[in-house]
Amino acid sequence: MRAAIRNRISRRSYLQTPIAAELQEDIRAGVDGLNRESGLAFAFAEDAGKAFTSMRKSYGMFSGVRSVIVLKGAADLPDLAEKLGYYGEQLMLDLTDMGLGTxxxxxxxxxxxxxIPNGETMLCVITVGHVAEQSTKEKLIRHALSRKRKPVSQRLRGYETAPAWVLAAxxxxxxxxxxxxRQKPVFTYDGGTVTAAVDASRAMDWIDLGIAKLHFAEAAGGRFTFGQDGRFLKE
Ligand SMILES: Cc1cc2nc3c(=O)[nH]c(=O)nc-3n(C[C@H](O)[C@H](O)[C@H](O)COP(=O)(O)O)c2cc1C
Structure with missing residues (x-):
């Protein structure tokens, strides 16, 4: 399994060390590449800490945020929220490889x-920056949010017949x-085919589906078609 998948955790306290110009260039190049591939309009905002200073809006969950990736795209792009999750997570794993917290x-x-330009929708941001060892406060927040994961048997229909490569993914x-x-997305293995679905009531659920599909595709080697019950295409 890719180390970034195994090692990534949500980081909410950032150091004051700015991201060096060279690393910023790498981030911008990564963002541009994903935008070309996906049709999305992600943007790196180097100095966006203001979005995290209002106690009323951020509940004091974050500290030291300076840079973010703004996750947005044309409002009429098909499967916008799901794509934002799929490509946003790809970017997050690359940022993790760069040694940054997200x-x-x-x-x-x-x-x-x-x-946000007219005609575009922003659904989320990804905070990004240098981090140190987890602070006590960060540990408490993650504990309060619970990092507990459901077992694979609850996330995969056809679990009993699934081959090893599906279980690994x-x-x-x-x-x-x-x-x-919430861990809502559920996968199905049936007669050699893998599909993924989510019981969606909010945009965030579709984002979660995109993220889950990306992790599967990254581990199994291949890609997913977008949409409810989208299929996995093994390379
Ligand atoms: C679409 C999405 C939106 C999220 N929004 C927030 C948020 O507004 N505030 C926050 O502190 N964490 C947010 N998170 C982080 C989750 O709480 C976190 O991923 C989850 O608790 C699992 O913990 P882990 O990332 O450390 O594995 C969000 C995650 C996702 C995927």
């Missing part, structure tokens, strides 16, 4: 701090981040 943020930030799905750690 966290998906869909709720606890001040959306009003970002000027489901382990990567199990470790995926999800909004409020």
């Amino acid at each position: 966290c998906w943020v869909g709720g606890t930030f001040d959306r009003g701090q970002f000027a 489901m382990e990567a799905v199990r470790l995926a981040p999800s909004a409020v750690n």
Whole structure:
């Protein structure tokens, strides 16, 4: 399993050390590459800490945030929320490889701090920056949110007949981040085919589906089609 999948955890306290110019270039190049591939309009905002200073909007969950990736795209792009999850998670794993701390943020930030062009929708941001050892406060927040994961048997229909490569990829799905750690996306193995679905009531659920599919695809080698019951295509 890719080390970034195994090692990533949500980080909410950042050091004051800015991201060096060279590393910023790498991040921007990564963002541009994913935008070209996906049709999304992600943007690296180097100095966006203001979105995390309002106690009313951020509940004091984060400290020292300076840079974020704004996750947005054309409002009429098909499967916008799911794609945002799929490509956003790809970026998050790359940022993890760069040694940076990250966290998906869909709720606890001040959306009003970002000027979003007409016709585009922003659903989330990913905070990004240098981190030290987890502070006590960070540990308490993660404990309160619970990092507990459901067993694979609860996330995979057809668990009893699934081959080893599917179970290995489901382990990567199990470790995926999800909004409020809900872990809603469910996979199905049936006669050699893998599909994924989510009982969606909010945009965040579709984002979680995209994230879960990316983890599966990354571990099993291949890609997923978008949409409810999208199929896995092994390379
Ligand atoms: C779509 C999405 C939105 C999230 N929004 C927030 C948020 O607003 N505030 C926050 O502190 N964490 C947020 N998280 C982080 C989750 O709480 C976290 O991924 C989950 O609790 C699992 O913990 P882990 O990432 O450390 O494995 C979000 C995660 C996802 C995937």
